[in-house]
Amino acid sequence: MLGLAKRKTSVTTGGSLPVVALLAAVCVFLAIGCAVSSIFAQQTVAGLAQGAIYGSLALALVLIYRATEVINFAQGEMAMATTYVAYQLTIWGLTFWLAFFVTLLIAFAFGVIVQVVFIRPVQHSVIAVVIVTIGLFILIDGLVTWKWGGELRFMAAPFGNNVYRLGSVTLSRQDIGVLLVSILSVIILWALFKFTKIGLGMRAAALRPAAASLVGVRVNWMLALGWGLAAVLGAVAGMMTEPSTFLQPTMMQPILLYAFAAAVLGGLESPAGAAIGGVLIGVFMNLIGQYVDFATAELRLPIAFAVLLVVLLVKPNGLFGRRQVRRV
Amino acid sequence: MRHLPVRQLLVIGVAAVVLALLPFQLSGYHQTLAARVALYFVAILGLNILTGYSGQISIGHGAFMAIGGYTTVLLSIHQDLNLILTLPVSFAVAFAAGILVGIPALRFSGVYLALATFALAVSVPQFPLKFSTFLGGSNGLRTTVTPSYLWLYGVSWACAAASFVLAWLLLRGRIGRAFRAIRDSEVAAASSGVALPIYKTLAFGVSAAYAGVAGSLLVLVTNGYAQPGLFGILVSLQILIGAAVAGLGSLRGVLVGALFIALLPTVAADVPVIGSTHGQDVVFGLIVILVMILLPNGFVGLLSGLERWFKTAIKSDPKTS
Numbered sequence: 001m002l003g004l005a006k007r008k009t010s011v012t013t014g015g016s017l018p019v020v021a022l023l024a025a026v027c028v029f030l031a032i033g034c035a036v037s038s039i040f041a042q043q044t045v046a047g048l049a050q051g052a053i054y055g056s057l058a059l060a061l062v063l064i065y066r067a068t069e070v071i072n073f074a075q076g077e078m079a080m081a082t083t084y085v086a087y088q089l090t091i092w093g094l095t096f097w098l099a100f101f102v103t104l105l106i107a108f109a110f111g112v113i114v115q116v117v118f119i120r121p122v123q124h125s126v127i128a129v130v131i132v133t134i135g136l137f138i139l140i141d142g143l144v145t146w147k148w149g150g151e152l153r154f155m156a157a158p159f160g161n162n163v164y165r166l167g168s169v170t171l172s173r174q175d176i177g178v179l180l181v182s183i184l185s186v187i188i189l190w191a192l193f194k195f196t197k198i199g200l201g202m203r204a205a206a207l208r209p210a211a212a213s214l215v216g217v218r219v220n221w222m223l224a225l226g227w228g229l230a231a232v233l234g235a236v237a238g239m240m241t242e243p244s245t246f247l248q249p250t251m252m253q254p255i256l257l258y259a260f261a262a263a264v265l266g267g268l269e270s271p272a273g274a275a276i277g278g279v280l281i282g283v284f285m286n287l288i289g290q291y292v293d294f295a296t297a298e299l300r301l302p303i304a305f306a307v308l309l310v311v312l313l314v315k316p317n318g319l320f321g322r323r324q325v326r327r328v
Numbered sequence: 329m330r331h332l333p334v335r336q337l338l339v340i341g342v343a344a345v346v347l348a349l350l351p352f353q354l355s356g357y358h359q360t361l362a363a364r365v366a367l368y369f370v371a372i373l374g375l376n377i378l379t380g381y382s383g384q385i386s387i388g389h390g391a392f393m394a395i396g397g398y399t400t401v402l403l404s405i406h407q408d409l410n411l412i413l414t415l416p417v418s419f420a421v422a423f424a425a426g427i428l429v430g431i432p433a434l435r436f437s438g439v440y441l442a443l444a445t446f447a448l449a450v451s452v453p454q455f456p457l458k459f460s461t462f463l464g465g466s467n468g469l470r471t472t473v474t475p476s477y478l479w480l481y482g483v484s485w486a487c488a489a490a491s492f493v494l495a496w497l498l499l500r501g502r503i504g505r506a507f508r509a510i511r512d513s514e515v516a517a518a519s520s521g522v523a524l525p526i527y528k529t530l531a532f533g534v535s536a537a538y539a540g541v542a543g544s545l546l547v548l549v550t551n552g553y554a555q556p557g558l559f560g561i562l563v564s565l566q567i568l569i570g571a572a573v574a575g576l577g578s579l580r581g582v583l584v585g586a587l588f589i590a591l592l593p594t595v596a597a598d599v600p601v602i603g604s605t606h607g608q609d610v611v612f613g614l615i616v617i618l619v620m621i622l623l624p625n626g627f628v629g630l631l632s633g634l635e636r637w638f639k640t641a642i643k644s645d646p647k648t649s
Contacts (some may be wrong), residue, residue, distance in 0.1 A: 128624035
């Protein structure tokens with residue numbers, strides 16, 4: 001069942017040689033393509049920006065998966081709700097970027113509260129946690145539609161509509177901005193985990209809860225903190241999605257699908273894998289949309305998943321996942 | 329296990345009598361509502377065989393329901409087949425689809441299987457949009473005849489009863505033991521001579537076949553229309569919610585789970601607190617969360633908890649000891 005397996009004894013992850021070689025080959029392919037065709041380059045950059053969003057939401061899923069061993073189905077809806085909060089703040093007169101940072105704080109509190117109120121009471125049962133996150137999905141959807149209605153709404157564009165020209169290639173400022181913000185938030189999160197005591201505590205709580213609590217880590221609060229940080233990442237993804245899809249209650253549902261796929265592609269345990277998986281999927285989707293006639297809008301999702309499943313058949317634990325070895 | 333389970337038979341007998349008499353007390357609207365309960369009963373039963381008994385998760389049963397539903401409509405349109413006869417065909421087609429999905433699914437487990445089935449649930453409703461000349465696009469297709477309310481009630485509960493008996497027969501013997509052994513430990517099961525690939529694929533096939541019949545019934549209940557929107561991801565999630573509320577790994581709670589997901593949305597719509605059409609989702613979501621917090625093992629967990637309490641209460645009674 002959904003992660004019912006006992007905790008793995010090892011969570012260190014890293015790419016194996018064939019995977020790294022494959023990724024290098026993909027990079028070379030993209031670089032050659034960009035040098036040859038300007039349309040290819042444009043689609044690649046747009047795909048990178050889209051993929052960065054998938055990557056940050058995928059990272060949020062991975063954060064929660066490492067701590068709680070479940071996929072949070074409500075992650076996308078939480079991101080959507082916090083984006084509506086940012087919208088409300090700009091209505092009240094804040095500038096986009098002020099609203100952005102205030103929203104991150106609110107999202108953090110939101111994530112912590114969700115974990116403490118809804119997840120903690122059921123965290124001993126995996127299936128119960130899954131159903132609770134599905135319930136949260138429906139609940140948040142309903143609350144947002146009730147408060148703001150289902151119709152499209154528009155926020156001030158954070159990056160403007162300018163384009164940069166690089167030779168014959170046109171790059172939109174929005175794509176570049178989205179890419180930078182997403183990369184920056186991932187790097188900050190990585191630094192938090194790598195260099196701070198709280199980050200160390202969170203890693204310990206996720207890896208060995210019992211041992212961590214014996215050395216004085218407050219495991220429950222570390223889990224709540226993880227949910228808070230995941231909600232912050234989701235909020236970033238939501239606010240970076242808004243300029244391209246605009247505000248509507250369903251805006252994050254396809255993004256969640258791709259993020260789920262990205263997290264699994266990366267191996268679920270690996271934050272780097274999730275980010276790379278997100279970018280790969282974003283670029284792949286944009287390129288097949290451009291070059292494969294068969295892949296019309298209806299079939300894009302099935303094709304993406306079919307490719308993903310083929311990858312998983314070859315590597316059942318994702319690109320950066322470790323083979324689970326368990327004592328029986 | 330060999331003696332006759334008198335108590336269970338009694339419960340089932342009473343339920344059968346109530347179900348047979350009920351339609352004459354109900355309006356047409358409530359008869360279709362009851363038919364909905366029956367079709368969710370079938371679907372939850374199927375998911376329970378897969379997830380509760382053989383330990384494989386699926387968030388994609390809406391896909392098999394879509395396959396069943398479209399099978400019924402296509403047979404009705406092109407072959408002018410009697411609607412009842414389309415149900416066994418749906419069963420067979422969905423069974424085959426389940427086997428086809430179950431074979432690659434052997435490579436996956438846990439969250440990976442969840443993603444694979446999720447992908448299926450998202451992908452299948454896209455096909456009617458792509459091949460709209462044959463499958464009707466987003467408007468969907470409609471059966472040539474629309475059954476009456478009483479017909480719907482009778483047929484869906486007959487299906488529910490048949491699938492319950494079939495599941496019971498399947499799960500009480502060798503196959504059920506193999507399923508449970510696989511769920512509890514694949515390695516131990518394989519060492520005891522259980523052929524993992526065969527039984528895991530079989531579980532997928534049977535479960536999908538149940539979902540296929542439920543999908544056919546769902547199409548018939550919604551005036552004979554098969555539309556992609558009818559089989560969206562929500563229906564897969566609803567069935568999962570129903571199975572969790574019922575409790576996994578036992579057949580005793582299935583009816584409660586079916587009642588929960590069939591009736592709660594309509595009940596939630598009547599709650600006046602929020603006073604808007606969107607209040608329904610808020611109430612539904614809240615109740616789902618509350619139920620899972622209060623009963624993390626579903627209705628079955630509540631039942632066995634009560635039984636345990638009852639037994640200890642009798643034991644501690646000085647008169648009986």
